[in-house]
Amino acid sequence: MRFLDLAATSAAVAATSGRKAKIELLADALRRLDPGEIAAGSAFLAGELRQRQTGVGYASLRDRPPPATEPSLTVAGVDAAVAEISVVAGAGSQARRRELLGALFAAATDEEQRLLIGLFGGELRQGAQAGLLADAIAKAAEVPLTAVRRALLLSGDLKQVAVAALTGGAAALAEIHLRVGTPLTPMLAQAAPDVGAALLATGTPATVDVKLDGIRIQVHRSGDDVAVFTRSLDDITSRMPEVVAAVRKLPLREAVLDGEAMTLDETGRPRPFQETSSRAATRGARAAGRGKAAESAPAPAPLALTPYFFDLLHLDGADLLDEPGRVRWAALADALPAELIVGRTTAETEEEAAAAFAAALAAGQEGVVVKAAEAPYDVGRRGNAWVKVKPRHTLDLVVLAAEWGHGRRRGWLSNLHLGALDPRTGEFVMLGKTFKGLTDELLRWQTERFKQLQIDDNGWAVRVRPVQVVEIAFDGVQTSPRYPGGVALRFARVLRYRDDKPATEADTIDTVRAIGGYPPP
Structure with missing residues (x-):
C-alpha cells in the first residue's frame, strides 16, 4: 500500500467529525493493507510507530528537506526506515540518525511529511484512538466488535489484534488469551x-x-x-x-x-x-x-x-x-x-x-x-x-501549556493550562489554569520537562505535547463561558505530577461536569 494513501486516510479522518464516517475510512484503509503491512499500517492509523523509541526528538523534525514532488514510499518501506533509525547507536549515531531521517523525509510528499511529523512527534491528533480503531478492525475483518475489544484488552497490542482479525478472523482472535509474561490493561x-x-x-x-x-x-x-x-x-x-x-x-x-x-x-x-x-x-x-x-x-x-x-x-x-x-x-x-x-x-x-x-x-x-x-x-x-x-476533589489532568513566570518566578514556566480528556474525540478540553501549589523544586522540574515537550513558544507561554499528567486538587466546579467545556475548576492547585499514568487515562470532561452536577457537553 502506498504511504500516500494512508496519509490521505489520516487527513480525511482528522477532517471528519462523525464517528461512523471515521470508522468507514479507517476500515477501508485496513482492508487495503497487504498482510505484511497490517501491523505497521494499523499502528500508523492509530498515530503510533511500532518502534516505541526512535531517538528522534521534536527539534529534529523542524530542520527537514523539502517534500518530494512524486510519491514513492510504501507502508512497509516507511516501517523499515523507522526500524533502521530506531536501532542506530554508538559513535556517530546522531549524524547517522539525522542522515536516515533526512532521506526518509526527502522521499516523502508534503502530505506524507505531515503524517511522519505527527508519528515521530506523537502529535497525530486525528481522533482515531484505540477504541475507534477497534471498531474499524471489526468492520474491516467482519468479526464481532466484542471479540476485537476482548483481544485488545488481553494483549494490550492493537497491532497484534489487527493482524489476527484481518488474517484469521474470529478464530484467531479467540486464540488471544491472557499470557503470563504479557501485561494486560488493568481494571x-x-x-x-x-x-x-x-x-x-x-x-x-x-x-x-x-x-x-x-x-x-x-x-x-x-x-x-x-x-x-x-x-x-x-x-x-x-x-x-x-x-x-x-x-x-x-x-x-x-x-x-x-x-x-x-x-x-x-x-x-x-x-x-x-x-x-x-x-x-x-x-x-x-x-x-x-x-x-x-x-x-x-x-x-x-x-x-x-x-x-x-x-x-x-x-x-x-x-x-x-x-x-x-x-x-x-x-x-x-x-x-x-x-x-x-x-x-x-x-x-x-x-x-x-x-x-x-x-x-x-x-x-x-x-x-x-x-x-x-x-x-x-x-x-x-x-x-x-x-x-478520596477525602477531597482531585482530578488527573493533562498539561496543555505553561506560561512564563513573573517576579520571583521569572525564567521559570509557572501557570499551567489544564486539560481534561474528551472521550468522544480523544482531544483535550481546557478547563482552567493554576500556579498554586508549585514549590521551587516543582517549578525547576516542570520548566525542564516542558522544554523537552515544547511545540512552540510565543514568548508568553510554551505550548507542549499533551502527555504530562498532573494531579490537581480543587474545591468545586463552576460554569465558565471562557473554556470550551463550559466549566472551570474552583481554587485549583497542584498536588503532584503523575509520571506513572499515561495521558489516555486522564479524567474526562464528562467526569468534571458530573462533579459539578452538569450534564455531558
Whole structure:
C-alpha cells in the first residue's frame, strides 16, 4: 500500500467529525493493507510507530528537506526506515540518525511529511484512538466488535489484534488469551464523592480495600521468572528488585498479580508519592523530566519498596479474569501471606464503609476502593464495579501549556493550562489554569520537562505535547463561558505530577461536569 494513501486516510479522518464516517475510512484503509503491512499500517492509523523509541526528538523534525514532488514510499518501506533509525547507536549515531531521517523525509510528499511529523512527534491528533480503531478492525475483518475489544484488552497490542482479525478472523482472535509474561490493561475505578455514593454503585455487601498511596503494579511469575509492569504496560522489572524477590518466594508456579508498591517510613506509614514514583519512572522519562544535569549526577540510593496485592488474575494455569471478585480474592488469600495483601474489609452499611474510610486516612493512605464482590475483572474498563473514594476533589489532568513566570518566578514556566480528556474525540478540553501549589523544586522540574515537550513558544507561554499528567486538587466546579467545556475548576492547585499514568487515562470532561452536577457537553 502506498504511504500516500494512508496519509490521505489520516487527513480525511482528522477532517471528519462523525464517528461512523471515521470508522468507514479507517476500515477501508485496513482492508487495503497487504498482510505484511497490517501491523505497521494499523499502528500508523492509530498515530503510533511500532518502534516505541526512535531517538528522534521534536527539534529534529523542524530542520527537514523539502517534500518530494512524486510519491514513492510504501507502508512497509516507511516501517523499515523507522526500524533502521530506531536501532542506530554508538559513535556517530546522531549524524547517522539525522542522515536516515533526512532521506526518509526527502522521499516523502508534503502530505506524507505531515503524517511522519505527527508519528515521530506523537502529535497525530486525528481522533482515531484505540477504541475507534477497534471498531474499524471489526468492520474491516467482519468479526464481532466484542471479540476485537476482548483481544485488545488481553494483549494490550492493537497491532497484534489487527493482524489476527484481518488474517484469521474470529478464530484467531479467540486464540488471544491472557499470557503470563504479557501485561494486560488493568481494571480501573470510577470516582465517587463519598462512601455512600460508592455503595449505591456497587451494591451491598461490598468489599472495601484501602487505596494505597503507591504505584500500580502488575506482576507476572512463571517459575523463577518474574516481571513487573506499570499500569501503562511498561516493563520496570529491573527497578523493582524487592517486588521480584517477594513474589519469587511465594509457593506457586504461575501467577498474575495486580497491586501497588510503595515506600514506607520507619513507622510503616507511606512516604511521599514522588519517592515511590521515581522508582517506577523509565530512564528515558526521568532524563526527559529532570534535564541533562541529572544524568551526570550520582543517583541517590533507592528507598525500599513494599508490594501489596489486591487481585489475582491467573494461578497455576487457570485464568481467573471472568470469576467473581469474591472467588479471585479467596484464591489470593490462599496463595499469598496476609502481609502481602492490601487491607480489606466487608461493608454491609454506609457506617461500616465510613469506618474503613476513616481508618485508611488515619494510616496515611489515599482513601478506599469499594468493590462489587460478584463482578469479574473487567480488563481495561472503568465501571461501577470498583469505585474509589478520596477525602477531597482531585482530578488527573493533562498539561496543555505553561506560561512564563513573573517576579520571583521569572525564567521559570509557572501557570499551567489544564486539560481534561474528551472521550468522544480523544482531544483535550481546557478547563482552567493554576500556579498554586508549585514549590521551587516543582517549578525547576516542570520548566525542564516542558522544554523537552515544547511545540512552540510565543514568548508568553510554551505550548507542549499533551502527555504530562498532573494531579490537581480543587474545591468545586463552576460554569465558565471562557473554556470550551463550559466549566472551570474552583481554587485549583497542584498536588503532584503523575509520571506513572499515561495521558489516555486522564479524567474526562464528562467526569468534571458530573462533579459539578452538569450534564455531558
